[in-house]
Amino acid sequence: MKATKLIFAAALLLAAACTTSKQASDGILRTQVPARPAGQEHALELTVPALDTVRIGIVGIGMRGASAVSRLSFVPGAKIVALCDVEPDRVEAGRQTLLNRGLPEPAGYSGSEDAYKALCERDDVDLVYICTDWIHHVPVALYAMEHGKNAAIEVPAATSMEDIWALIDKSEQTRKHCMMLENCCYDFYELSCLAMAQAGVFGEILHAEGAYLHYLDPYWDAYWNNWRLDFNRKHEGDVYPTHGLGPVCQVLNIHRGDRFKTLVAMDTKSVNGPLAVRKRTGEDASDFKNGDLTSTLIRTENGKTILIEHGVLTPRPYDRMYQLVGTEGYASKYPIPQICVRRGQIETAAEANHEDLDQEKILSREEIEALQKQYPNPVLTPELEALAKEVGGHGGMDFIMDYRLIYCLRNGLPLDMDVYDLAEWCCLGPLGALSIENGNRPVEVPDFTRGAWNRIQGFSYAFAE
Ligand SMILES: NC(=O)c1ccc[n+]([C@@H]2O[C@H](COP(=O)([O-])OP(=O)(O)OC[C@H]3O[C@@H](n4cnc5c(N)ncnc54)[C@H](O)[C@@H]3O)[C@@H](O)[C@H]2O)c1
Structure with a gap:
């Protein structure tokens, strides 16, 4: 009996060491880096086949989601086909925004915290655009990628290391984009x-x-x-x-x-x-x-x-x-x-006046x-700058972000982020x-690319030929 208890306690200790931090002799705390499953590759410069029209389902139509509905309706090649929020009146408000602009009526999903699943299961959605509170970002994004959709998630996309690794693994496995909507x-x-x-x-x-x-x-x-x-x-x-x-x-x-x-x-x-x-x-x-x-x-x-x-x-x-x-x-x-x-600048002591700061x-x-x-x-072409300032979204930056996301998807290019x-x-x-x-x-800080952080030299944007 005693031996069983001891084995059980040792197993508990081992499990705790795996899931929390380890402290090496250098005093630096380290977290667990899950091994990349066999057959799975990194997702650097990931592309998906070019889409003529990007069909979007938006989940979370609160303050941020409502402005996304409006902004995306101005992006060339974007089509909002479905809206989802726990609260039915928020879906209805989004629907009205699109109808007022003379755009096709989107499907609506509401009434429960799982209503997004039906949206993700649709055959006519290419991109699930997630604007919920932080707790719901990851379950929606994982479900979307599992169902063959690209995911774009508001900031911060994930709030725990477990969720961060889950998003990386899902994107690498499904070869679907998982982008955070970092407008700044x-x-x-x-x-x-x-x-x-x-x-x-x-x-x-x-x-x-x-x-x-x-x-x-x-x-x-x-x-x-x-x-x-x-x-x-x-x-x-x-x-x-x-x-x-x-x-x-x-x-x-x-x-x-x-x-x-x-x-x-x-x-x-x-x-x-x-x-x-x-x-x-x-x-x-x-x-x-x-x-x-x-x-x-x-x-x-x-x-x-x-x-x-x-x-x-x-x-x-x-x-x-x-x-x-x-x-x-x-x-x-x-x-x-x-x-x-x-x-x-002042370069020599002779020129400098130490009293003048x-x-x-x-x-x-x-x-x-x-x-x-x-x-x-x-x-930032002059045309995009003008359109962004007209449509707005924090002065236009939100529109430029949406525009780039849809542009890259329409041209089968890697996303900026x-x-x-x-x-x-x-x-x-x-x-x-x-x-x-x-x-x-x-x-x-773990190398989230698991060995490929030095493969690309320098940040750059992709453009169609
Ligand atoms: N990038 C930016 O500049 C910026 C600015 C503001 C907010 N945000 C981010 O946008 C996200 C939303 O923020 P907000 O200010 O709109 O909050 P909010 O509270 O106004 O909206 C959240 C919405 O999500 C809905 N929701 C929650 N769980 C859901 C689920 N399971 N399925 C469907 N709908 C669900 C809620 O009903 C609500 O309408 C957050 O991640 C926030 O950090 C980003």
């Missing part, structure tokens, strides 16, 4: 700085910063079933890292010649989080986990650093930081776009505009939590 990669300034960085204007980029600093107190009540504040209450780490991380990872060629190696996360104590809950429910909420501000530092294989911040609980101006620090220049976006380059020459608005003209981003981008940008949540829970120790 398509904002005009970021597009422009990416083109300048690729042309070498800033030299070698050594450090980058990004953030999601947005005071959400006025918005908490707008989310379905209070999902967003609830998630922050239950989780530590940067729970919304991808707006800050996506654009700088494209500049730094992550899994296209460089990769994340380790990260360290730190957060402040929770003050306004519990207050936000108490204000709404009267509950004590002293169990609130997310700090008012979370900072994560990443170091890459090639010796670069990235700082990512998350702060949604304290009153402050909206800010995604977006900063590039290169050997020859610098760019940042907030509160106003600033660029400087070595040329024109404003000597570094920031380019004027006209000079920045001239640089932007000199180094256009190939995605693959399932490994999704994994790298989402892992800050669970891995940052692991760091915080273990006294801010460094955590190894």
